[in-house]
Amino acid sequence: MSEHSLKAVSRKDEGKGASRRLRHAGVIPAIVYGGKSEPKSIQLEHEPTWLAQKNEWFYSSIIDLDIDGKVEKVLLRDMQRHPFRQLIMHLDFQRVTAGQALRTRVPLHFINEDTSSAGKAADVVVTHELNEVEISCLPKDLPEFIEVDLAALELGQTIHLSEIKLPKGVEIPELKLGKEHDVAVVVARAGRVEVEEGAEEDASADVPATKVEKDEE
Template sequence: MSAIKSLEAVARDRVGKGAARAVRRQGQIPAVVYGAGQPPVSIAIDLIRARTLIYAGGFKTTVFEIAVGGRKLRAIPRDFQLDPVTGVPLHVDFLRVVSGQTVTVAVPVHFINEDEAPGIKQGGGTLNITSHTLELDVAPDRIPEAIEVDLTGRQIGDVIHVSDVKIPAGTYTGEPTDPVANIVPPTVLGAEVEAEEAAIAEAQSAEAAEEKAEAEAAAEEENKGEDEKSED
């Protein structure tokens, strides 16, 4: 299960775009903690700490104990905003968690024992992943770090459904028949790659022909202009 992480924060007494910009100039980012029927709490957290946590992975499946104003709040990230150009965090929304409640989180799927799958090891097949995460309804203190899918014995043509996967904790929010992955023959993805490469080559050829035609037309126009000057 994911360990609870500590996070230092300071309370914000002002909100709005101007206040948010002022917070960011101080090397922090604005955030808010809401939920559990309690008033929202506006906070600011260290930019470097926030960036490290976000890009380390598993941010939205981690419960944080946020120390702010002499008290501690337990919350889980619900959403965050990044600058579309620089990727720098701009804002984080935290959902307050209390005893007895569950939260809905997208838990990453990890595939293990690929070398023990005859369809891949001997048959040369390819693992085609359709779901990189599974959404679970789970108690905050039981959120798994990942869901492992064992590929031992899997053959070409096998389809792995959610019903074939052991969910460590919580309840899957979708249907048991939802596919997680399948093992495809080596020619399937190969044909797709070849078709894509052929399409790219055709587009490049057409573009080159168009550029050549434009250059020839420009040269012809230039020669025509020189001929007219000579006649003058």
């Protein structure tokens, strides 16, 4: 599990007016909650946080959040963005307790698709039905992503949740809910063969115009 960190400072001013002032100053209002401590209002500098959120780990990894020099391990639980500007409006972080299992979503990385028989065939369409999955594990076992190896993928094959090879200590809670929750992750289907325009033309289309006119006299 890689280590990632962000810096923050605590804040006392709350409310819409205070949050608006922070945003105008290039600062993101946020909150940290969970664990045995009370919720804490904090703020983060927008520019370094904006750069961090461009990375996949920002959404699925445990982050060392340095608040006033004291580090708390957290997971991002919610991020509010401006509808059209490159602006983060608010962040919610949840504290992580070392010996307590957590549930979060992690991305799926599909590997070896290009070298599989399905991936190399021009008339086969490989569809990724899921791009992330919810897992349960202890914080120490949390992966940044889960690889799905498609090296053996063939035409007509479907890979389900239960077939994903999970890291040690990681499980998918949805699979405990019954077989109907063992949904497809990857499907290799035959692609539609497109008929070229003009391939099925009318026989009369090949008849010279002069011949047609003569026959109609």
